[in-house]
């Protein structure tokens with residue numbers, strides 16, 4: 199059956215495009231063994247399994263006195279109620295020292311992080327006690343009744359022995375590095391960095407620095423995509439070969455692709471991905487490998503290409519800066535993470551309240567640049583054009599607005615923070 203005629207051409211739903219890309223993104227062979235200290239942002243290639251429990255022993259979470267609750271209760275019964283209970287101090291345990299089993303009927307002076315001595319079942323904070331000078335270490339006067347377990351961090355409450363603390367496929371965060379360190383791992387096995395070749399197409403493009411603004415010829419614009427694409431790739435753990443600007447010619451485009459294909463896992467380009475006469479990506483990639491040119495049902499960012507040149511994946515992004523930025527964030531980012539074996543690659547969308555109106559529905563799923571206002575709602579950037587990159591610095595994220603959907607102030611919308619898309 200022929201599909202119904204669609205004025206936008208045969209559009210491919212974004213989720214379908216993403217699923218097809220992820221199906222191609224087999225994890226790269228090879229891993230790196232690197233210092234835990236240097237592993238932020240990398241993807242674990244192996245489970246981190248703990249050979250110990252954390253904390254290793256019961257320890258005090260406060261400065262105070264470790265004691266046995268029953269000793270306090272017994273002392274209480276053994277004397278007139280108007281007198282405060284006192285216990286002799288039998289030892290002093292600082293963090294880093296082990297202490298001795300608690301002598302019955304005594305208290306141990308203890309400090310935060312120090313192991314609770316065997317026989318003690320509670321810590322009384324020093325604010326509820328009074329230290330009294332006397333023979334030996336003196337005595338402690340107790341002004342509150344302890345409850346069993348209080349101010350004790352139990353052994354293994356954070357991590358149990360033999361448990362998987364961080365699973366293979368986890369992308370490491372600063373907290374993840376700390377957690378790996380807390381079980382003694384000074385090195386980690388991580389996926390190797392994807393090698394990405396990046397180039398821009400477009401004869402109108404000029405590199406900042408090459409020509410001062412006052413001398414730009416008519417029709418020329420500065421190459422902005424190269425800057426954010428490279429930065430986003432680096433954040434994702436890739437090594438980037440920056441091939442610069444490739445002229446709008448088939449031979450030059452083919453040469454760039456061929457040069458890059460052998461030593462890279464992914465070739466990423468921006469611009470020239472439509473089917474105009476000046477768009478050379480399609481014929482060039484097809485001459486060397488294979489290419490699917492997609493019209494994705496997303497706005498901004500309709501044209502997108504995926505293919506293969508030799509052993510390398512190829513992805514072609516639209517030239518318009520916001521389209522390039524968002525197609526990278528929503529399609530290339532998950533792909534590059536999956537090449538590293540990352541399991542979680544989808545950005546998290548959270549409900550938020552629109553403090554704006556979007557009265558005209560679009561046939562495509564839209565990603566509207568918005569930011570939170572002090573009243574707890576979302577405001578819309580005034581110009582949602584795909585060329586206006588200011589929207590992406592003004593905003594703190596996008597509203598993921600389904601096709602055919604209008605928005606009225608007060609509506610609940612799906613918000614994706616830029617931190618979800620750019621980290």
Ligand code: AMP
Pocket residue numbers: 398399400402403419420421422423424468469470471472516517518519
């Ligand atoms: P294209 O996809 O090549 O048709 O380009 C679409 C629009 O994006 C045109 O207005 C181009 O000038 C612009 N454009 C393409 N590449 C870049 C780039 N690297 N930086 C800034 N603008 C670009």
Ligand code: MG
Pocket residue numbers: 399400401469470476517
């Ligand atoms: Mg172009």
